[in-house]
Amino acid sequence: MAEPQATNAHTSNAKKMTIIVTKGSLDWAYPPFILATTAAAMGVDVTMFFTFYGLPLLLKKLDLQVTPLGNPAMKMPMMGMHMAMPNVAAMIPGVTAGATVMMKNLIAKKGVASIEELREMAIEADVNMIACQMTMDLFEYKLEDMIEGPTLGGAATYMENALKSDVNLYI
């Protein structure tokens, strides 16, 4: 069955969106993947450009963490209240691991998709993924450690896509 209302065939009349993905912590990984998968579901041609700390989101094995350090807005629901953590406590070894476990429990409990799940859906929806070549060199990542699908590119590759797009986001 043909699918006229929302193909992701990179056709010229579809709306286009690009997202520059610069952050790779568990919390910051969500906005780009949620928007990319949803836009693709709405018939948008999506390009994601993974650079700097966003690049590790393309690694086969994800080990995403979240820290309350330097993040006073991160308040976790606890016993009917919302608890923030002072920086001096957040820097103690083990706190990042603990906060990550807490966040992952919340994610599972509230029916929020995992990043792995969203990434898989983005690939299924033909989201165009570009891995920043410069970041690969800078942080010594190898292509064989990355998932199948992303192409390598640089700023000019991104710009070519961005100039043809209706929505360009930097996250």
Add this chain to the structure above:
Amino acid sequence: MSDVLLDAKGLNCPLPILRTKKALKDIPTGGTIRILATDPGSVADFEAFCRTTGNELLESKQDGQTFTFLIKRSA
């Protein structure tokens, strides 16, 4: 009645929309899908999804904690 029933209860944004999009692929033009969801944000999201994709939102209602949407695959 609908051709397909999708239970998206307990799923949070954007999963109800993504599951719906996936299910719509297998529905012929003119066919319908009924979606059950508990995410209150899905009310506005299904309206936006249908407006943007050209599918028709035939029904949107709430029964207790459960939201029901009936979408006709158009276009």
